[in-house]
Amino acid sequence: xxxxxxxxxLPLLVSLLALFQFAxxxxxxxxxxxxxxxxxxxxxxWEENIYAPSSRTVSPKRTILSLAxxxxxxxxxxxxxxxxxxxxxxxxxxxxxxxxxIVTLNYTSKGGSGAxxxxxxxxxxWIGEWSDSSNGAFKxxxxxxxxxxxxxxxxxxxxxxxxxxxxxxxxxxFLVTEDQVSVDVDAVSLEIGFQPxxxxxxxxxGYFHSNDDxxxxxxxxxxxxxxxxxxxxxxxxxxxxxxxxxxxxxTMGPGDTILVDGAKRDRAVWPGxxxxxxxxxxxxxxxxxxxxxxxxxxxxxQDKTTxxxxxxxxxxxxxxxxxxxxxxxxxxxxxxxxxxxTSFLSKNWNxxxxxxxxxxxxxxxxxxLLNVTGTRDWARWQQGYNNSEAQMILYxxxxxxxxxxxxxxxxxxxxKWNAQATDLVQSINEYCWDDEYGAFKDNATATALHxxxxxxxxxxxxxxxxxxxxxxxxxLLQNWTPIGAETPELPNNISPFISSFEIQGHLEIGQxxxxxxxxxxxxxxxxxxxxxxxxxVIEGYLVDGSFGYRSxxxxxxxxxxxxxxxxxxxxxxxxLTTYILGLSIxxxxxxxxxxxxxxxxxxxxxxxxxxxxxKFQASWDKSPDGYTLQFSVPPGTKGNLTLPYVRSSxxxxxxxxGNNIYKGVYYVDDxxxxxxxxxxxxxxxxS
Numbered sequence: 001x002x003x004x005x006x007x008x009x010l011p012l013l014v015s016l017l018a019l020f021q022f023a024x025x026x027x028x029x030x031x032x033x034x035x036x037x038x039x040x041x042x043x044x045x046w047e048e049n050i051y052a053p054s055s056r057t058v059s060p061k062r063t064i065l066s067l068a069x070x071x072x073x074x075x076x077x078x079x080x081x082x083x084x085x086x087x088x089x090x091x092x093x094x095x096x097x098x099x100x101x102i103v104t105l106n107y108t109s110k111g112g113s114g115a116x117x118x119x120x121x122x123x124x125x126w127i128g129e130w131s132d133s134s135n136g137a138f139k140x141x142x143x144x145x146x147x148x149x150x151x152x153x154x155x156x157x158x159x160x161x162x163x164x165x166x167x168x169x170x171x172x173x174f175l176v177t178e179d180q181v182s183v184d185v186d187a188v189s190l191e192i193g194f195q196p197x198x199x200x201x202x203x204x205x206g207y208f209h210s211n212d213d214x215x216x217x218x219x220x221x222x223x224x225x226x227x228x229x230x231x232x233x234x235x236x237x238x239x240x241x242x243x244x245x246x247x248x249x250x251t252m253g254p255g256d257t258i259l260v261d262g263a264k265r266d267r268a269v270w271p272g273x274x275x276x277x278x279x280x281x282x283x284x285x286x287x288x289x290x291x292x293x294x295x296x297x298x299x300x301x302q303d304k305t306t307x308x309x310x311x312x313x314x315x316x317x318x319x320x321x322x323x324x325x326x327x328x329x330x331x332x333x334x335x336x337x338x339x340x341x342t343s344f345l346s347k348n349w350n351x352x353x354x355x356x357x358x359x360x361x362x363x364x365x366x367x368x369l370l371n372v373t374g375t376r377d378w379a380r381w382q383q384g385y386n387n388s389e390a391q392m393i394l395y396x397x398x399x400x401x402x403x404x405x406x407x408x409x410x411x412x413x414x415x416k417w418n419a420q421a422t423d424l425v426q427s428i429n430e431y432c433w434d435d436e437y438g439a440f441k442d443n444a445t446a447t448a449l450h451x452x453x454x455x456x457x458x459x460x461x462x463x464x465x466x467x468x469x470x471x472x473x474x475x476l477l478q479n480w481t482p483i484g485a486e487t488p489e490l491p492n493n494i495s496p497f498i499s500s501f502e503i504q505g506h507l508e509i510g511q512x513x514x515x516x517x518x519x520x521x522x523x524x525x526x527x528x529x530x531x532x533x534x535x536x537v538i539e540g541y542l543v544d545g546s547f548g549y550r551s552x553x554x555x556x557x558x559x560x561x562x563x564x565x566x567x568x569x570x571x572x573x574x575x576l577t578t579y580i581l582g583l584s585i586x587x588x589x590x591x592x593x594x595x596x597x598x599x600x601x602x603x604x605x606x607x608x609x610x611x612x613x614x615k616f617q618a619s620w621d622k623s624p625d626g627y628t629l630q631f632s633v634p635p636g637t638k639g640n641l642t643l644p645y646v647r648s649s650x651x652x653x654x655x656x657x658g659n660n661i662y663k664g665v666y667y668v669d670d671x672x673x674x675x676x677x678x679x680x681x682x683x684x685x686x687s
Contacts, residue, residue, distance in 0.1 A: 027056055029196030029232055032256040035289060036198030037205060041610045042617070046209040049216050051097050051224035051535040052201040056192045060171070061096035067172075070124055071530075081108070081184035082173075084116075090174035092127050093188050097535035098228055098565045100166045100263050101193035105147060105173070106186040108154045112179025117144040118159070120168035122264060122564035123547060124531045127170045132560035134166075134265040136241040141560060143245055146176070154186070162249035164193055164235055167228060167263030167565045169533050196232045197257045197289065205286025206609035208576055210602050215516070215576060218523045222573030223284035225536040226277060228263035229567040230290040232256065237267040239315040250315040253297030259290040262539065262563035269294040269313030271327040272378055276500045276574070277567035278331055282338045283577040283609045291335055292344060298328045299348045307354030311376050322359060322374035323383070323390050326397040329355055333400035336407065338611065340588035349408055356401055359394065360420065368427030369444060370394045378497060378568075379540075379550055380453065380489040386444035388432040389489075392457035395424050399461075407588060425463055438471035442489060451489040452479055453498045459505030469509045476502060477514070484522030486543050493549055495540045496522060500571020507579035512600035515579070519572045532564055539566035581607045583618045583631075586639070590616055593639035595631055596671075613637065626652065626687035635679040643686050645670040655685045 028034040040047060060076040067090055082091045107116060119131040120142075126132040130141035147157035159165075175183055195201055208219040236250035248267055252258050259277060261270040271294075278291050297313040309328040311321035332352060336345055345352075364371045369386040377383045383390070398421035405413035431444040432454075440458055442449040455472045458464050464472065479485045484494040485502060499522055506515040526538050531547075539562050540549030548559035555561050578584045582597035589611040597605070597620050606619030614634035621628045626646045633639060646652045648670055654661040656674070666673040676682065 028199050029056070029193055032196045032232065034197060034199045035256070036195070036200070037203040037286070038200055040203050041205045041286070041615060042207040042608050044207065044209070046207050046216065047202065047204075049220040050202050050204060051220060052195075052227055053192070054202060056201065058095065058099060058190050058192060060093035060188055062094040064092035064094060064127065067092065067128055070127060078187060081186045084173070084175040084183045084185065086180070087114075087175060087177050090129070090172060091185060093171045093173065095169055095171070095190065098122065098167055098169055098224070098263060098533040099190055099192060100164070100168065100228060102159045102161065102164055102191045103171060104159075104189045104191070105157045106154070106188075107147075107157070108184045108186060109149045109181060110152050110183075111181040112177060113150045114175060114177025114179060114181045114183075115146040115148045116157070116183060117146050117172075117174045117176055119144040119172040119174070120165045121170045121172070121560070122168055122533055123560070124170060125547065126560045127172050129172065129174050132264070133558050134237070134561070135244075135246045136237065136265065137243045138556035138558060138561070139243045144174075162247050164248045165246075166193070166231065166235065166248055166265070166267055167563070193232060193235060194263065195227045195230050195257070195287070201227065204284060206282070206284045206577070206607070208573075208581065208605075208607040210576075210580075210605040212602055214520060214524050214527075215572075215602075218519060218527055218572050219284070219576050221523070221527050221535055222280050222537050222570030225263075225565045225570055226259075226281045226285055226287070226567050226573075228536065228565045229260050229277065230257050230287055231260055231263075231267065233258045233293065235267065236260070236315055237265055252313055252315070253293050254300070255289065255293035257287075257290045257293065258297065259294040259567070261566060261568065263536075263565035264563050265561070266312070266316060268316040269297050270311075270324070270568075271298055271309065271331055272324045273497070273566070273568035274331045275327050276497060276569070276571050278334045279578070280567070280570040280573040282334075282574075283607075284573050286610055288335065288339055291331070292339075292341065295328065295331055295335055296344070296348075299351050302351055302355065307351070307358035308374070309355060318376065320374045321376035322362065322370070322372050323377050323393050325355065325359055325374060326393045329397050330393070330400055333404050336404060337585065337588055340612070345404070345408060352401075352404070353413070356397070356417070359397065363424075367431055367444065368423050369431060378453075379495070379553055380451070380487075381553065382442065382489065386431065388428070388440045388442055388444070388454035389451060389457065391424065391428045391432060392454055392461055392463060395421055395428070395463055396457070396461045398424065428463060429468075433468070437475065438468075439475045440472070449488055450475065452476065452485060452487040452495075452502060453489060456498060456501035456505040460501055460508050462508070466509070473506055473509060473511050473514065476506075480518070480521070481543050482521065483525040483543070483545055485518060490550070490553060492543050493540055493553075494522065494543060496537060496569030496571070497540070497566075500569060500575070503571055504575050504579065507575055507598060510598065512580065512598040515575065516600045516602075519575070523569075523572055536565035537569035539563040539569060577607050577609065581605050581618055581620070582642075583607065583609070583616060585611065585616070589613045590634065591637055593633060593637060594642065595629070595639065596642035597629065597644065599627070599644070626685065629684040629686065630682070631684075632681040633679045637679045638675065638677040641674045641676060641684065643672045643674070643684070645672070646686060652686045657682055
């Protein structure tokens with residue numbers, strides 16, 4: 001009888017142990033409410049590309065035993081202590097990917113007193129005793145934290161919460177002592193601080209997969225970057241900035257989680273960055289709660305008198321930026337498109353209208369162009385007067401504002417803002433276009449500068465006719481280097497932020513080969529760079545391949561200050577889903593949607609995302625005679641299939657679920673468009 005009872009109890013005991021182990025591995029940050037998804041919306045083999053760990057507590061992957069030989073590594077072993085002997089001895093722990101949070105260090109000391117120093121770096125270039133830079137004071141590197149000991153024994157050291165390190169890959173541990181001390185580093189672990197409301201860091205609500213492994217990894221590096229940028233609201237960088245060390249203990253906004261610009265720094269809301277980060281988050285992680293709190297921060301700090309938004313959220317709260325003011329408004333549109341959060345819109349609608357009045361009142365009646373007086377911007381050298389980049393952003397602000405107004409039930413504002421957008425386009429093309437060169441000038445003056453930002457945005461937002469679009473796309477290629485596109489408005493620099501708009505601009509006019517080539521050159525170069533994080537997207541870099549982005553433009557020639565996990569560079573994540581797969585939504589939550597694939601040099605692509613209506617999923621597979629497109633959308637939705645011709649100028653044969661389609665097909669520009677109603681799963685064959 002005893003054996004039988006044990007036989008019944010054993011499976012239950014095993015199940016309970018497994019459940020207990022899962023509970024230990026799956027937890028949220030500290031005392032925040034777990035509000036994130038518990039499971040992946042699209043489980044599959046593509047999840048192997050997710051960089052996010054399966055547990056909030058992680059250990060290093062490898063160990064560098066000598067600072068003199070940083071490329072000589074061994075696997076990290078929890079069961080084997082790493083011994084430091086004498087002053088200056090050091091060991092470097094490599095987590096293998098970008099991480100961030102609070103380190104716990106277990107060690108045993110013998111032979112006297114001293115301290116263990118802990119220094120952090122995102123890039124391998126700055127392993128050692130000083131950390132890379134993050135505090136923003138530009139008085140040198142951040143330095144180290146110290147775990148002091150005065151007697152022999154075993155100690156467990158936990159970093160202070162205010163010293164949370166938001167982003168790093170490498171942890172350097174070094175010994176400081178005047179005695180003949182030896183220290184065994186027994187164990188190193190990290191409590192991850194980002195994506196605080198998620199118990200399962202791998203529970204992505206979107207996915208992407210193709211026959212190109214590099215593109216797959218780039219897509220997921222953008223997604224993971226956005227996770228590292230979704231942080232607890234009380235872990236912002238301290239302002240006023242420290243002159244040595246660092247502190248990440250400032251409050252940034254409401255809620256438990258908020259979307260910031262970078263993991264290491266600045267750890268504040270930057271609406272311009274969100275112009276790339278938010279669409280990428282929607283198609284990948286699906287984390288829109290962090291987006292909502294970031295946007296609400298901008299509304300909560302809006303100037304009540306003028307209606308101006310700050311350039312950045314608290315505690316930084318920089319002001320005087322017309323472009324970032326408009327990015328807050330564009331971010332509002334994107335958030336409403338993805339969520340249909342009418343409560344958010346109602347709460348902030350009057351403030352939004354005040355913001356529109358503020359910016360449009362700067363339009364010069366004589367030219368119809370925006371006169372930029374808030375001159376802070378993303379880092380370009382020049383801003384002001386009738387700057388062309390700002391004109392493009394204003395156009396998109398007006399057109400997205402018109403759509404918001406229609407969703408808010410204000411047809412008069414829709415008509416007004418659409419009319420203003422139409423007038424603005426005419427002025428842009430009249431005063432800012434350089435017909436001899438074939439691109440937009442930097443300003444409505446006799447300048448010879450043809451910027452990457454304005455011209456990329458002109459393509460993306462449909463501001464030019466097909467002939468001008470073709471000329472712009474071709475001329476942008478003149479900026480290309482083997483490792484990315486140099487931005488003329490910030491010479492010698494490569495900005496993945498602005499290049500994110502360029503790749504989308506090329507795709508908007510059907511130049512998929514150019515977009516894929518630039519993605520591989522720029523993002524592929526960084527992801528494969530052994531000195532980087534090999535898991536995230538970088539803020540920027542120089543054309544010579546060094547990490548000294550903005551060295552002479554605000555970063556005091558300190559290349560270690562550059563962020564290696566910056567969401568404003570996540571453009572390929574959105575572009576590959578929206579344009580290459582071709583899946584997007586066109587009204588709130590996806591009541592209407594669009595599938596318009598672009599093949600480039602790829603053979604197979606699939607992906608999907610979710611809204612509150614359900615899952616949106618598509619795939620295509622090319623063959624010598626055509627292609628097969630399969631898709632699944634929620635019930636009650638309606639969308640357009642825009643199907644590329646198999647052969648130019650030759651109408652293809654189309655079947656949907658085995659039925660030949662002859663009627664209701666709209667043919668234009670070597671594409672066939674068909675409206676599909678009712679949702680469900682369908683199979684389309686084009687030959």
